Structures are given as C-alpha cells and as structure tokens.
Amino acid sequence: MANTNLRIWEQVQTTDTRFTKKAKVNGQDITSLSGTAMVMKATELFGPVGIGWGWKVVEERFDEGHEIYTGEGDKRACIGREVGHTVKIALWFIQDGQRGEIEQYGCTRYQYKTSYGMTTDGEAPKKSLTDAIKKALSMLGFSADVFLGMFDDQNYVQQLQAEQALEQAEDKEAELERQKQERLDYIKSVVETMQGAQSLQELKKIHDHAVRRLKARNDDTAIKRVAKELSDLTPKFTQETAA
Known part of the structure; x- marks a missing residue:
C-alpha cells in the first residue's frame, strides 16, 4: 500500500x-530558489x-x-545598531477537502553596515514574506532535493538538468539524440583521459570521479x-612499480 503521508512530498x-541559482549568504555557498516558481508549483497542486x-x-x-x-x-564611536526584519505567517492549504496550516518565520537584514557605510533595505518586508512562504512550503516537501543538500552534488544536478531538458524539449527526439551523443562523447573523453594517466593513483581518481557521475545517471553500461x-x-602501473 502506498504511503499517502508522502503523497504531496513526492509530487x-x-x-x-531553471529556477535556481547559486548565491553566497554569510560566507556560505547556497542554492537560491525562486519564490515565484515555488508559488507557481503550489498553485499547480492546490489551486489559485x-x-x-x-x-x-x-x-x-x-x-x-x-x-x-x-x-x-x-x-571609535557607535553609529547605531543593525536591524533585522522578521515576519511570521500561517500558511494554509486545502487538500482532499481538509484544511492544513503551517506557521513559519521569514527574516531579512533591514539596516546594516556595508563597506560603503550604513544602508537600509527598503524591500526587507517583501523579502521576509517570500522567505517565510518558501520555508512553509518546504515543510510540505517543496524543493526537498535542495533542502536535503542534493544540489551540492553536481552529478545529481546534471542528471536532473538532462531529464528536464528532455521533458521540456519541443523536439524530444532531437534532444534525446543530443543527449545520447553527449553521453558517448563523455565516455570517450573519460577513457582517453584514463589512458593518459601518469600513475595508478591518478588513474583511479579519474575512474572514481567518472563512476560517481555515471551512477547518478544510472548508466550501468x-x-x-x-x-x-x-x-x-x-x-x-603495477609492472612499472615492480620493475
């Protein structure tokens, strides 16, 4: 029997x-999600x-x-304090005639010091609201692959991009042929790189890197x-070592 508790999550x-980009927040590299894209996905599932x-x-x-x-x-003199904006929302949705509700917070820096001096972000309230909506939707599983850290694996992202490119292509046959040729070119490139390895360690490193990428694509062949x-x-290399 299917687990109905994960029905929304799995969808x-x-x-x-297409609706992600890399960003740096507090010195950390993150995957930034489009708030509008998440709203569109929620609208597709729940309605307007x-x-x-x-x-x-x-x-x-x-x-x-x-x-x-x-x-x-x-x-040394105090010129003020940093100020942050916080909003708490109750996000509701209707599923199978039942009403659900999730509370979440969104936070944004409002007044802070930069290398050019003090600055104020007039759009902080809007950003906090978007942040809260995205966080609330994430509780239902929206963009779980990002929040689970799967976008940190470039192999996962590349496989996802290939699948979505095929799904969204107007000429699916042409896109499929392009991907097939890209696969053959990649395998050929890996083999040629392995043949040029100067040590067993380098050889294994090339092999292991390629296998991680190919496993993400379930390409056993x-x-x-x-x-x-x-x-x-x-x-x-073992013979060279022995010699």
Whole structure:
C-alpha cells in the first residue's frame, strides 16, 4: 500500500533547475530558489492563491541587533545598531477537502553596515514574506532535493538538468539524440583521459570521479566500460612499480 503521508512530498520534491541559482549568504555557498516558481508549483497542486491555498501574516517586527562602530581607539564611536526584519505567517492549504496550516518565520537584514557605510533595505518586508512562504512550503516537501543538500552534488544536478531538458524539449527526439551523443562523447573523453594517466593513483581518481557521475545517471553500461578500462590499464602501473 502506498504511503499517502508522502503523497504531496513526492509530487513537489524535485526542483526545476531553471529556477535556481547559486548565491553566497554569510560566507556560505547556497542554492537560491525562486519564490515565484515555488508559488507557481503550489498553485499547480492546490489551486489559485486565496482559493486553494494562501497565508496570513501573524506577526511582523523589527529587531535590533548588535551595535555598529566606526573608527578606532579614541575615535571609535557607535553609529547605531543593525536591524533585522522578521515576519511570521500561517500558511494554509486545502487538500482532499481538509484544511492544513503551517506557521513559519521569514527574516531579512533591514539596516546594516556595508563597506560603503550604513544602508537600509527598503524591500526587507517583501523579502521576509517570500522567505517565510518558501520555508512553509518546504515543510510540505517543496524543493526537498535542495533542502536535503542534493544540489551540492553536481552529478545529481546534471542528471536532473538532462531529464528536464528532455521533458521540456519541443523536439524530444532531437534532444534525446543530443543527449545520447553527449553521453558517448563523455565516455570517450573519460577513457582517453584514463589512458593518459601518469600513475595508478591518478588513474583511479579519474575512474572514481567518472563512476560517481555515471551512477547518478544510472548508466550501468558506461560504468562497466570505465571499469574495464581501469582493469586493462592497472597492470601497466603495477609492472612499472615492480620493475
């Protein structure tokens, strides 16, 4: 019997790579999701905003952070505090005639110091609301592959891009042929690179990297081809070591 508890999750867990981009937040590299794309996905599943799903702002506030100083020594002076904007929402949705509700927070820096001095983000409330909506939808499984860290694996992303390119292509046969040729070119490139390896360690490194990528694509035939090349080339290095 299918697990109905995961019915929504399984429909929305995969992210359309067209609506993602890399970003740096607090020194960390992250995958940024388009809020509009997540709203579109929720609308596809539940219906129009305000009818099949929506949200209500429960709380909104500005929070003072740490003091901001300028200058050094005797000239050091406080010029204010950082301020953050926070919004709490109750996101609701209708599924099978039942109403569900999720509470979540969204936060954005409002007033802070930059290398050019103090600045204020006038769009902080809008950004906080978008953040809260995205976080609430993530509780239902929307873009779970991003939140589970799967987008950190480039092999996963490349496989997803290939699948989505085929799904969205107007000429699916042409796109399928393009992908087939791309696969053959990749295998050929791996084999040639392995043949040019200067040590057993380098050979294994090339092999292992290729296998990780091919496993993400469930390409067992290509994995066997790369493994055969490893097997064929390994004696060359073991003999050199023995000599």
